[in-house]
Amino acid sequence: MNVLEIRDLGVDYLSQSGAVHAVADVSLDLRRGEILGLAGESGSGKSTLANAVARLLRPPAAITSGSVVYHRQDGTAVDVLALKRDELRAFRWKELAVVFQSAMNSLNPVSTVGAQIEDVLRIHAPKMSRNDRSERAVELLQRVGISADRRRSYPHELSGGMRQRAAIAIALALNPEVIIMDEPTTALDVVVQRDILHEIRALREEYGFAVVFITHDLSLLMEISDRIAIMYAGRVVETGTAEALHRTPRHPYTLGLLRSFPRLHGPREELLGIPGTPPDLRSLPPGCAFHPRCGRAVEECSTRLPLLTRGPNGSDGSDGEVACLLNGGRGVEETS
Amino acid sequence: MRFLARRLGFYLLTAWAAITLNFLIPRLMPGDPVELLVARMKGNVEPEAIDAMRRAFGISDASLWQQYLDYLGNLARGELGRSITFFPTEVSTVIADSLPWTVGLVGVATLISYLIGTSLGVLMAWRRGTWLDGVLPAATFMHAVPYFWVALALVFVFGVTLQWFPVSRAYGLDVMPGMTGEFAASVLYHAALPAVTIVIASMADRILGMRNVMVTTLGEDYVVMAEAKGLTSRRVMWAYAARNAILPNITSFALSLGFVVGGSVLTEIVFSYPGIGSMLLKGVENEDFPLMQGIFLVISLAVLVANFLADLAYVVLDPRTRQESE
Numbered sequence: 001m002n003v004l005e006i007r008d009l010g011v012d013y014l015s016q017s018g019a020v021h022a023v024a025d026v027s028l029d030l031r032r033g034e035i036l037g038l039a040g041e042s043g044s045g046k047s048t049l050a051n052a053v054a055r056l057l058r059p060p061a062a063i064t065s066g067s068v069v070y071h072r073q074d075g076t077a078v079d080v081l082a083l084k085r086d087e088l089r090a091f092r093w094k095e096l097a098v099v100f101q102s103a104m105n106s107l108n109p110v111s112t113v114g115a116q117i118e119d120v121l122r123i124h125a126p127k128m129s130r131n132d133r134s135e136r137a138v139e140l141l142q143r144v145g146i147s148a149d150r151r152r153s154y155p156h157e158l159s160g161g162m163r164q165r166a167a168i169a170i171a172l173a174l175n176p177e178v179i180i181m182d183e184p185t186t187a188l189d190v191v192v193q194r195d196i197l198h199e200i201r202a203l204r205e206e207y208g209f210a211v212v213f214i215t216h217d218l219s220l221l222m223e224i225s226d227r228i229a230i231m232y233a234g235r236v237v238e239t240g241t242a243e244a245l246h247r248t249p250r251h252p253y254t255l256g257l258l259r260s261f262p263r264l265h266g267p268r269e270e271l272l273g274i275p276g277t278p279p280d281l282r283s284l285p286p287g288c289a290f291h292p293r294c295g296r297a298v299e300e301c302s303t304r305l306p307l308l309t310r311g312p313n314g315s316d317g318s319d320g321e322v323a324c325l326l327n328g329g330r331g332v333e334e335t336s
Numbered sequence: 337m338r339f340l341a342r343r344l345g346f347y348l349l350t351a352w353a354a355i356t357l358n359f360l361i362p363r364l365m366p367g368d369p370v371e372l373l374v375a376r377m378k379g380n381v382e383p384e385a386i387d388a389m390r391r392a393f394g395i396s397d398a399s400l401w402q403q404y405l406d407y408l409g410n411l412a413r414g415e416l417g418r419s420i421t422f423f424p425t426e427v428s429t430v431i432a433d434s435l436p437w438t439v440g441l442v443g444v445a446t447l448i449s450y451l452i453g454t455s456l457g458v459l460m461a462w463r464r465g466t467w468l469d470g471v472l473p474a475a476t477f478m479h480a481v482p483y484f485w486v487a488l489a490l491v492f493v494f495g496v497t498l499q500w501f502p503v504s505r506a507y508g509l510d511v512m513p514g515m516t517g518e519f520a521a522s523v524l525y526h527a528a529l530p531a532v533t534i535v536i537a538s539m540a541d542r543i544l545g546m547r548n549v550m551v552t553t554l555g556e557d558y559v560v561m562a563e564a565k566g567l568t569s570r571r572v573m574w575a576y577a578a579r580n581a582i583l584p585n586i587t588s589f590a591l592s593l594g595f596v597v598g599g600s601v602l603t604e605i606v607f608s609y610p611g612i613g614s615m616l617l618k619g620v621e622n623e624d625f626p627l628m629q630g631i632f633l634v635i636s637l638a639v640l641v642a643n644f645l646a647d648l649a650y651v652v653l654d655p656r657t658r659q660e661s662e
């Protein structure tokens with residue numbers, strides 16, 4: 001069932017002023033063919049988590065604990081964190097592909113989009129002929145809504161939306177099982193954003209890959225995801241189906257996210273529903289990291305660290321979890 | 337294309353300014369430069385030479401404007417007047433005889449320096465944090481060392497002490513110039529030390545420049561993406577990172593061309609290499625104004641041409657400059 005299993009993953013950024021615990025004790029499952037949304041304020045560790053799974057972390061980042069296991073379609077399990085260089089090269093893009101936030105920056109400015117697709121094919125499918133490669137590139141571009149003649153365009157000749165589509169086409173090139181999308185639509189305007197979301201859903205139906213979709217815009221996630229995980233200060237604080245989270249959020253932070261209205265213009269970070277600012281990851285408050293900003297915090301919240309436990313969102317057969325001490329570990333009980 | 341057209345316009349304007357300054361400077365000097373020269377030579381000048389100098393400077397009783405037009409006309413026909421040092425040889429002939437040596441030596445040496453320096457910079461950035469970082473202090477040191485110092489050191493060690501290489505002339509006295517292997521070997525042998533001087537003295541700039549840009553480029557998303565795509569390290573390093581990092585380096589290379597030319601002039605002088613630099617020294621020694629003027633003009637124009645070539649390379653390498661609308 002699961003294509004990716006993350007267990008107790010911890011990532012630190014080492015620096016002179018102490019280690020930044022960007023990701024701590026994260027356990028997450030990604031099911032075959034599902035869209036898993038990952039939400040949280042910026043700085044909550046979403047990209048770090050994604051890059052850890054894709055093995056793209058660079059110093060000063062270091063994985064301090066945990067495991068990432070990938071399950072092939074044939075049932076064999078792969079320890080992602082232990083992959084050697086050549087295995088990793090094959091794993092990345094044949095099994096797992098990534099779409100980065102800014103497609104302007106993630107496409108090579110001096111190379112055509114067609115060439116950047118063919119690049120992948122040349123390395124991973126060496127038996128393909130030159131003609132086959134360019135045919136496949138055209139096919140992929142058309143599949144994401146880019147006309148064939150754009151194959152010879154350079155990134156700067158495409159609009160922001162087109163660039164992001166091209167980046168998605170590159171991700172699709174080898175039919176991966178998992179695509180990690182790190183804020184793929186954040187830089188785009190709302191209309192283009194919608195188009196691309198629908199495109200992603202449609203492609204998922206067609207190809208059957210699973211998606212980890214990262215954004216700080218929870219309302220956007222509600223539209224596209226099957227399940228959602230909420231991150232706060234490096235930890236997953238709640239998981240559940242999009243529907244359950246929308247209907248009965250259990251963590252006060254989720255509730256705050258839902259009640260805030262990200263503004264269309266200006267800094268999206270400003271979340272009206274939650275007072276205060278995200279904590280300094282170098283020195284987290286004791287207990288629940290969210291308690292200084294939580295209107296419902298009780299005394300225990302500042303001393304005990306709540307663990308992610310199967311919550312009421314899971315009782316209806318889904319597997320919702322929440323990390324909150326309120327109501328005996330079941331979190332808040334009110335509808336958004 | 338618009339980019340190139342604009343640059344071309346700029347260079348033409350600069351070339352015109354250089355040519356015009358070349359015309360104006362002798363006329364702005366106090367007194368008549370020719371009389372000044374004749375006085376310094378204590379009257380030991382043939383009337384023909386005085387006449388040649390007057391013509392070289394374009395000095396006549398005609399109006400300044402008429403003189404300017406004459407000067408431009410002469411220039412268009414490649415007439416730069418007669419050299420005093422090599423009288424009655426034309427300045428253009430002196431330059432034509434020495435220029436190939438300079439272009440050969442400096443051109444090839446600069447190309448080698450650019451290729452090696454750039455590759456080393458790429459490698460050092462890619463392997464930063466390893467023993468290769470140990471090259472950095474050395475490169476920073478070399479960056480500050482002037483050409484003539486390198487030249488003197490090489491002359492001392494390999495020319496005088498070890499006597500491995502000749503330290504002057506472009507080819508041996510015992511070979512006949514011609515299309516023979518013997519002559520070619522002699523030329524290469526004689527070019528070795530001056531070429532190594534130019535390579536060593538100019539390479540540090542290329543290494544440091546390339547390394548710095550490359551380190552920044554390695555942090556770019558498209559490099560991370562290339563790595564994520566599972567491409568081989570070699571491809572990520574060259575086709576994605578270095579390919580982009582080279583662009584700002586072309587510009588800085590063009591900007592540093594003046595130093596390369598200046599350094600090469602000094603190098604030629606140290607090695608008595610029969611190029612344009614040595615001619616310039618002779619011109620200065622003999623107060624040969626027509627020759628100096630001609631050489632300065634050629635050097636200015638050469639730097640402009642080299643800059644334009646760098647722009648061309650930039651346009652070929654960076655699709656963003658080819659955008660029609662801006």
Ligand SMILES: Nc1ncnc2c1ncn2[C@@H]1O[C@H](COP(=O)(O)OP(=O)(O)O)[C@@H](O)[C@H]1O
Pocket residue numbers: 013015020022040041042043044045046047048049060281
């Ligand atoms: N290169 C780095 N060095 C030190 N700290 C970093 C680095 N990159 C990210 N961080 C820290 O790690 C935390 C998580 O960052 P990130 O994963 O980018 O969050 P998100 O993607 O949710 O916005 C942030 O607090 C950030 O300050």
Ligand SMILES: [Mg+2]
Pocket residue numbers: 046047048182183
């Ligand atoms: Mg991020």
